[in-house]
Amino acid sequence: MATIAKHTDQQDNARPTFKTRRASSRDWQTAWLWAGPAVVFVAVFLVYPVFNTIWLSLLDSTSTTFVGLKNYQIIFTNPSLLEVLRNNLLWLVLGTVVTVFLGLVIAVLVDRVRIESLAKATIFIPMAISFVGAGVIWSLVYQYAPVGQPQIGLLDAILTRFGLPPQAWLVNASVDNFALIIVYVWIWTGFCMVIISAALKSIPSEIIEAARIDGASEISIFFRITIPMINSTLVVVATTMVINLLKIFDIIYVMTGGNYHTNVIAVAYYQQLFSFNNFGVASALAVVLLLAIIPIMYFNIRRFRAEARQ
Amino acid sequence: MKTTDPLDTAGALPRALPTGALDLEKLNEKTGAAIPPPSLTPLERLKRLASSSSLTAIVVVIALIWLTPTFGIFITSFRPPSDIQASGWWMAFAPPWHFTVSNYVEVINAQGLGKAFINSLIIAIPGTILPTLVAAFAAYAFTWMRFPGRDWLFLTIVALLVVPIQMTLIPVLNLYVSVGTATNNSIQLTGSYLGIWLAHTAYGLPFAVYLLRNFFSALPSDLIESARVDGASHVGIFTRILLPLSVPALASLIIFQFIWVWNDLLVALIYLGGNPDTSPLTVTVANLVNSFGTNQYEVLTSAAFLSMALPLVIFFSLQRYFVRGILAGSVKG
Numbered sequence: 001m002a003t004i005a006k007h008t009d010q011q012d013n014a015r016p017t018f019k020t021r022r023a024s025s026r027d028w029q030t031a032w033l034w035a036g037p038a039v040v041f042v043a044v045f046l047v048y049p050v051f052n053t054i055w056l057s058l059l060d061s062t063s064t065t066f067v068g069l070k071n072y073q074i075i076f077t078n079p080s081l082l083e084v085l086r087n088n089l090l091w092l093v094l095g096t097v098v099t100v101f102l103g104l105v106i107a108v109l110v111d112r113v114r115i116e117s118l119a120k121a122t123i124f125i126p127m128a129i130s131f132v133g134a135g136v137i138w139s140l141v142y143q144y145a146p147v148g149q150p151q152i153g154l155l156d157a158i159l160t161r162f163g164l165p166p167q168a169w170l171v172n173a174s175v176d177n178f179a180l181i182i183v184y185v186w187i188w189t190g191f192c193m194v195i196i197s198a199a200l201k202s203i204p205s206e207i208i209e210a211a212r213i214d215g216a217s218e219i220s221i222f223f224r225i226t227i228p229m230i231n232s233t234l235v236v237v238a239t240t241m242v243i244n245l246l247k248i249f250d251i252i253y254v255m256t257g258g259n260y261h262t263n264v265i266a267v268a269y270y271q272q273l274f275s276f277n278n279f280g281v282a283s284a285l286a287v288v289l290l291l292a293i294i295p296i297m298y299f300n301i302r303r304f305r306a307e308a309r310q
Numbered sequence: 311m312k313t314t315d316p317l318d319t320a321g322a323l324p325r326a327l328p329t330g331a332l333d334l335e336k337l338n339e340k341t342g343a344a345i346p347p348p349s350l351t352p353l354e355r356l357k358r359l360a361s362s363s364s365l366t367a368i369v370v371v372i373a374l375i376w377l378t379p380t381f382g383i384f385i386t387s388f389r390p391p392s393d394i395q396a397s398g399w400w401m402a403f404a405p406p407w408h409f410t411v412s413n414y415v416e417v418i419n420a421q422g423l424g425k426a427f428i429n430s431l432i433i434a435i436p437g438t439i440l441p442t443l444v445a446a447f448a449a450y451a452f453t454w455m456r457f458p459g460r461d462w463l464f465l466t467i468v469a470l471l472v473v474p475i476q477m478t479l480i481p482v483l484n485l486y487v488s489v490g491t492a493t494n495n496s497i498q499l500t501g502s503y504l505g506i507w508l509a510h511t512a513y514g515l516p517f518a519v520y521l522l523r524n525f526f527s528a529l530p531s532d533l534i535e536s537a538r539v540d541g542a543s544h545v546g547i548f549t550r551i552l553l554p555l556s557v558p559a560l561a562s563l564i565i566f567q568f569i570w571v572w573n574d575l576l577v578a579l580i581y582l583g584g585n586p587d588t589s590p591l592t593v594t595v596a597n598l599v600n601s602f603g604t605n606q607y608e609v610l611t612s613a614a615f616l617s618m619a620l621p622l623v624i625f626f627s628l629q630r631y632f633v634r635g636i637l638a639g640s641v642k643g
Binding site for chain 2: 027028030031032034035037038039041042044045046047048049050052053056106109110112113114115118119121122123124125126127128129130131132133135136137138139140141143150151152153154157186190194243246247249250253254257266269270273279282283285286287289290293296297300301304305
């Protein structure tokens with residue numbers, strides 16, 4: 001099935017559709033009629049706003065006076081906004097590394113057990129749950145109560161059972177960012193696992209068998225054969241995580257509201273827009289997000305064109 | 311051996327994946343990892359058995375860790391408020407057993423969750439159908455028609471896939487306001503369902519066009535060309551040949567878009583402005599968290615579980631399409 005699809009796809013790209021007929025101006029009109037609504041939607045809601053936001057980021061808070069790069073200067077000098085950038089970087093690095101690593105480990109593990117599909121379904125379930133729902137779920141896990149009161153949060157109940165003091169997971173600035181990132185990991189590990197698992201199964205077993213016969217240990221098979229062969233999949237999964245994590249909003253909005261040193265770019269954007277009514281800084285924050293994503297966009301298009309040429 | 315595993319079939323995986331990954335049934339047989347060669351001594355056999363069962367144990371523990379948080383709010387949502395505050399949800403399994411549905415009755419009636427559920431449907435159904443239709447037309451043109459700028463336009467749309475929504479909110483809001491003033495508020499786009507339908511349509515389009523165009527271009531071109539030669543119109547080809555063939559892709563797309571809109575918080579916050587009469591479940595639950603803090607878990611847990619109910623039902627009943635849609639659409643902005 002897959003090979004057939006691939007094959008016809010190649011044909012299409014090599015040989016333009018309906019090449020026997022010359023495209024007439026009537027054909028163009030029909031084509032524009034079909035593609036037109038989508039093009040208009042995309043132009044009005046995506047293309048125009050991107051340019052407009054770039055322009056607004058150079059204006060003051062009420063979008064009336066031109067201020068040059070002042071909004072960007074604010075973002076990169078204001079201590080609380082610098083913290084926002086630092087937090088986003090922490091999310092980006094930790095979120096990507098942990099989800100991809102856990103996804104890989106779990107994919108390798110479930111590959112060898114009989115309950116594979118049940119285990120995968122269980123870990124994939126959080127993908128169906130909204131970030132808001134996940135926020136409530138994990139608020140209960142992290143729920144804090146002082147010593148002496150009943151601990152209804154699972155984590156603190158475990159801590160106090162072992163005689164340790166309960167922690168305010170979402171308030172204590174040394175752990176709260178990690179506590180929030182765990183929620184993201186809980187949601188997205190299933191995604192990484194399913195994709196990596198499919199890649200693992202596509203490695204021809206002859207190669208692994210041959211390595212075993214030659215006396216290679218399981219560990220060196222994993223690092224010398226498995227990892228290199230699923231490398232491109234790991235890159236795709238990691239890029240997806242990076243895009244997600246740059247724009248992370250709901251978890252923080254629901255669980256801490258950006259308080260206690262947990263703010264990130266998307267939440268700061270929302271606050272600038274609705275709490276401070278500062279359209280300039282809000283737009284500049286959005287542009288920072290876009291600038292961070294552009295390298296990935298470039299990479300995606302290049303990959304897409306390479307696939308189309310194949 | 312398992313033969314059908316919805317989580318293994320990835321018909322709409324991102325295209326960079328090895329194509330072999332799609333041919334899973336065969337591969338599952340090939341990679342039967344733990345078939346011991348017949349020459350093993352009893353001791354070695356025992357060792358293998360022990361390592362495979364300890365592996366199973368590890369996987370079971372991981373799965374339980376993943377399940378526990380959700381299970382926790384599920385149990386909590388059925389406990390009386392006084393019990394919730396007095397002990398952790400795991401104590402609900404110790405006698406005396408007190409379970410109640412009154413939390414759900416309370417949130418549906420008094421906290422407006424019933425209304426919010428309807429609002430979510432009002433937003434999500436057109437927010438799914440509209441982009442799917444518009445994208446299907448466009449994908450048809452991008453695949454089977456020739457016009458100047460076709461590939462360039464398509465690449466632009468693919469590039470827009472990852473544009474952060476934040477880049478678009480202020481200009482679109484401004485645009486909505488000026489449409490309102492220009493028409494003397496006879497067309498109200500801010501705070502109205504029409505406004506959010508249009509926004510979701512636009513935000514959903516890049517991915518929908520991308521997915522459908524990929525699917526269409528994998529269909530045999532002879533089929534379409536011979537229909538053209540026989541004099542079939544574009545409308546005829548589209549409705550009688552293309553749509554019936556595309557049911558799997560359309561199902562994945564529709565489920566992905568529906569779940570995306572259903573679970574969306576940011577777009578609803580921005581375009582509906584937090585009005586409780588029109589707010590969907592996500593906004594309503596987020597507001598409950600803000601106003602009650604974490605003192606009233608009977609409200610929060612039952613409200614959150616209500617908001618998750620429909621996506622979970624879709625996940626369990628249409629797992630295959632759900633997984634395909636989610637996997638393919640994960641890069642969406």
